[in-house]
Amino acid sequence: MSRMAGSGVALSTTEWPRLRVRIAGNSDPWLFLFVALLATAGVAFVYSASYFISTSDFGDGYRMTVKHIVSGVIGMVLLYVCSRCPSDFLERKAYWIFGLTLPMLLLTIIPGVGECANGACRWVPLGFFNLQPAEFVKVGFIIATCAWLTRVSDRLRNPIYGMAPVFGMVGLLGLVLLSQPDFGTTALLGALSVLLLFLGGVPAWQLAGPTALLSVLAGFLVYLEPYRVKRLVVFLNPDADPQGVGWQLRQALIAFGSGKVFGQGIGASTQKSGWLPEAHTDFIFSVIGEEAGLLGASAIVVLFALLAWRGFRIAHRHSEPFAQLLAAGLTLLITLQAMVNMGVVLGLLPTKGIGLPFLSYGGSSMMAFLAASGILLSLSRELRER
């Protein structure tokens, strides 16, 4: 039975069957299973969704899939390494870890160094591979923020220690990210920082004001960029510009809806043949819906839900405040990004440009999320080994 029984918290009442599998020592095999299932589904759907674009861009339909698998393998190594990092080590080295991710991010905005695509310069060319530093910055930011909030946990009611440095850091990162530009990641970091502050102990009433302010700021940024305004207009009225900005969303909805309940069959998407832009990256969930139907897409949602459940369970059960906050933060990173991505694809949110964790094509994202999963596994092992 749970140690937390009697605390009245519902999270602890469910006891999961114990998997007799040892993964990364004594860590949570269920967590690993869900991550592995999502990543495997990702490989399958990236293959299906990227074949057309890969053929037309590189003359080789398998090229993107192979790259995706290679990043998956590297990501798995990262996952294993991270699963071996104890939480106190992460806590001690938190700022170093965060600091390591920053120079790369700065490189992206140096003209001539950053690699651009579709008008956004988010990558650093490494020869064999284009790195997207923002993916790692998100993980580093969470680790550093959790460390900081744990350290100043008794002074959090004072905004000087709580909100100011955290929002300040988001602001600084935002300056770099927005010049790429990467509005989606900035917004995601903002949302994550609010949630971490809340979980870290900042009273909700204190957060309300700055959160509202941030939202207004976000609105202002949208207003500044005509293409974001267009996206918003289209989001509010998808038929406003069916051949232009509305095109992608319309194609995404057509793709998802066409799958109906049982899907058109794996590999049978027609929307991926150039009709739906970014079918293999940000809009892969549409292709999943088209090929695997409501049932398949629901299975993905369920996997994310189960993953979130295991993540929050670690946060709930861990004895160390830093580890608790970190588990919650990383779980939220995965969950929030997944929800925002699905929201965009399904037409619930304006188009952002962030991928679906574990599933979208993109090596950096794959590696960063597998690394984050590794940290979660490490934290889960500490639960079990105690």
Added chain:
Amino acid sequence: MRSRNRFSSNLLLVAACCALGGAGIVGRMVFLSVVRGDQMLEEGLREKCHDSVHLAYRGPIVDRNGVVLATTVSASMVSREKPYVYDVAHAALLAPLLGQDRTVVDERLRDGGNSFLWLSSGVDEDTATAIRNLTIPGVGIHVSQQRSYPQGVAAAHVIGFAGRDSKGLEGVEKLFDDQIRGESVTVNVCTDIHGRAFLSNSEDTGLNRGATVHLTLDATLQSIAEAELTKQVNAVNAAAGAVVMMDPHTGEILALANVPTFDPNEVDASPLAARRNRVVTDLFEPGSTMKPFVIAGALDAGLITQEEKFFCENGHFYVEGWHKPIRDHHPYGWLDTTGVIRVSSNICSAKIGLILGPRRLYDYLNAFGFDRPTNIEMPGERRGMVLPPEKWHKIQNTTISFGQGISVTAMQLAAAYSTLANDGVRMQPRIVQRVTDQYGSTLKSFPLQEERRVVSSEVARQMRQMLATVVGKGGTAARAQIDGVPAAGKTGTAQKAEHGGYSSERWLSSFAGFFPVENPRVVVVVMIDEPKGAVHYGGLVAAPVFKAIAEDSLDYLGIERELPLPKDDSDRFFLPGPGDSTEIVTASSGAPVTAPSGSGVMPDLRGLPLRLAMKALGDSNRDVHVEGHGFVVGHEPAAGHPLDPSASVSLKLAQNL
């Protein structure tokens, strides 16, 4: 220090919010998939898919022996498309294969990134393979149908041509478009964003082929007609020319040539005028070529006889009610009917026309096929014009008798001469034998059809005899004489009408004839439009084309050249008249042969077997050196050169002419 309970309850709150968000997402998913699913699917298909008409393979057009005149080939088209990346080296590789200038290719490759464009249409299979082997990403080969005319300009006006959308636009291509085109199949094709069909949806309808049209044309005769016509049109610097060859017993068109002509493979390169099938679309005033039908009518009606004599008024003949006289080129006194034809007297033709009278004259002309369409399977045929006799002024009874004041087509003329050649029975002219499907079974046939008897068999025979004299000595068309085969025909020279009168500079020379005289195999009509220069008479301009065509085709048609022994009054054939003969012994056989010596001119012996050549040389004593076997292909001295009675002759023979 924050409290554990506080953290847990906050975490629960956040998790609950996530669950709420997740529920919203799932709700939206259900809405899209279940409620809107069908609508979305339909909307997507409407965008991605369209009805595509798969054209059937356009059927071939072949001549009477199966020679392919029009066919459909797979044409490979070269494109630049995604993911092409420009490289300066590509133009150097592609330009020689595409047969284009390197700088032009380079420019096209460089411009517009990798957006789709055609680099070349219709490259052959070898070139396509070579381009494929270059493996330049984004340089693609697309295969489509293309109409091809393997014989080039041959019979271009008969075949016509088909447009890019595989629709027949002219000639047989147009007239038989429905059959040739076959049934196109409409397929709902779904494509990717670049418009390429998904493999799973593309349907091969290649088995669906259009019908084959079998023409009556003979490609060999067609090329002979075209070559000789072109030669003469160039020689006399004429504006245009046309030739029709018809089998009089079947009404089948064996050859139909027009100059100027065009290459149906490159229609756009030709002016519109070059695409006109003048044989059926152009009307002309026939002139003297009409006289035989007037005389045949009078003979058939029993109003005159072949031997009857007419007074040709010594060149001037005033018809009552008309201020100008009818003239002949040379003044003639008394001529019999044959003479009227032979010298082509306008005055006596007019007199015979008057004997026949307007009603019967019109009826005969009409029965011969004038003032009515021939109904040949050619688009744009005109019927010509002969005024109805009620509207004739008396002078028209005479002018029409020598072919003025009416208009006809070369096709009508050919059919009319065929009637005389076919013992007076008119056959329905036709140019298509049958239409067969892709398996060879006949879909539609055009059987021989006897239209009507126009004149009696006896009158037709008399006409052939009389027309033979035209080609003989003293006839107007001595230049139509064919070596070894008696021929018959009639010349025509018409001033072209302009400004309400007749031009003194623009002429239309024609010749209509057939060979051999008895049991004619082929009727040939030749038109030469606006020959420049001093010579414009049909006998000098058009008749030589008839002769050349006939001589070129004798062997192909298997018409045996007969070699009548020299007769006292005949130099119709190439043999010189008889004279002093000297006995000689040939080097090879030792047999005595005769050779003509009186004329002292070497005959043309080419094409003759040795035995006939020896006979032709006469029985004079002369050295004849023979080299080779078979037929004479050359000799020394050459034809027309002086031949001394005692001079030696060397003959060169070969198995194939």
